[in-house]
Amino acid sequence: MNPLDTLFWLLNFPASHAYAMVFIAGFSILGLFAISAKRTSPGAALRRVREREGLRSEGGATRRDIGGTTMRVLFRILAFVMLANLVIGILSLTGVPVTRAYIYDNGRPTVGTLDGDWVTFTTGDGVEYTLESNFFSPAVFPDRDAYIPGGQGVVVRYLPSHPQAFVIDSSQLPE
Numbered sequence: 001m002n003p004l005d006t007l008f009w010l011l012n013f014p015a016s017h018a019y020a021m022v023f024i025a026g027f028s029i030l031g032l033f034a035i036s037a038k039r040t041s042p043g044a045a046l047r048r049v050r051e052r053e054g055l056r057s058e059g060g061a062t063r064r065d066i067g068g069t070t071m072r073v074l075f076r077i078l079a080f081v082m083l084a085n086l087v088i089g090i091l092s093l094t095g096v097p098v099t100r101a102y103i104y105d106n107g108r109p110t111v112g113t114l115d116g117d118w119v120t121f122t123t124g125d126g127v128e129y130t131l132e133s134n135f136f137s138p139a140v141f142p143d144r145d146a147y148i149p150g151g152q153g154v155v156v157r158y159l160p161s162h163p164q165a166f167v168i169d170s171s172q173l174p175e
Contacts (some may be wrong), residue, residue, distance in 0.1 A: 001161045009162035013059040014085040018137035021089035025082040026065065032079035036072050050173070081159035090136045100141040103167045107157030114150050114168070121156040123163045131164060139167050142169075 014021040088136060091098050112121030119139070120130045133139040140146055148154060155173075158166040 001027055002106075004102075005159045005161045005165075008099050009159060010100045011088060012103070012165040014088040015100075016132075016137055016139060017085070017097045017134075018089040018092035019134070021085050022093065025086035025089060029079055029082050029086065031074050032082060036075040038072065071073045095144055097141055099143070099165065100139070100144075100167050103159055103165050104141045104157055104169065106159065107165075108160050109155050109157050109168065109169065111153050112156040112168075113154065114148055114154050116150060119154070119156060119166065119168060121158070121166070123158065124160070128165070129158075129166075131166060133168065140170050141167040143170040146173060150175060151154050 013024075088098055108124060110121050110123065112119050114133075117132055117134050118130055119133050120128065122128045131139075138144060140148065146171070149157055155169040156166050158164075
């Protein structure tokens with residue numbers, strides 16, 4: 001299994017679901033950055049009152065302090081992942097082949113059928129896949145705007161280790 005194939009398979013998800021990813025990432029980033037920027041951990045106000053009244057035991061960091069720090073770091077990481085998904089989604093919506101060129105160059109060709117937004121093809125292992133190629137970010141390369149009539153055979157290129165990452169080869173469309 002090629003690690004680069006795995007990377008492009010992971011990057012292909014936000015690229016192939018670009019319209020939804022822009023909205024999901026756009027709205028979730030706001031909350032994730034807000035939570036990660038919060039300086040206090042849960043229950044900080046109660047701890048301040050206890051310290052003022054002398055009820056807090058002396059010692060190092062409590063579990064809540066460590067948990068709050070861990071939570072902020074986790075949410076920061078998630079926020080940056082969602083920011084990357086937002087960028088990939090916007091690039092894919094504007095027609096930039098973020099993952100399509102790699103899949104086209106390194107993919108294994110097979111014949112498939114197109115029925116509406118769904119592409120059905122069988123891999124070399126004999127497993128049949130039916131995957132979506134939606135209107136907003138179609139899985140077509142090199143000519144993203146090529147007209148592909150439904151019901152006809154098309155050439156599909158897929159990554160052998162991750163067949164969910166595929167493109168329809170627009171250079172081999174039936175005339």
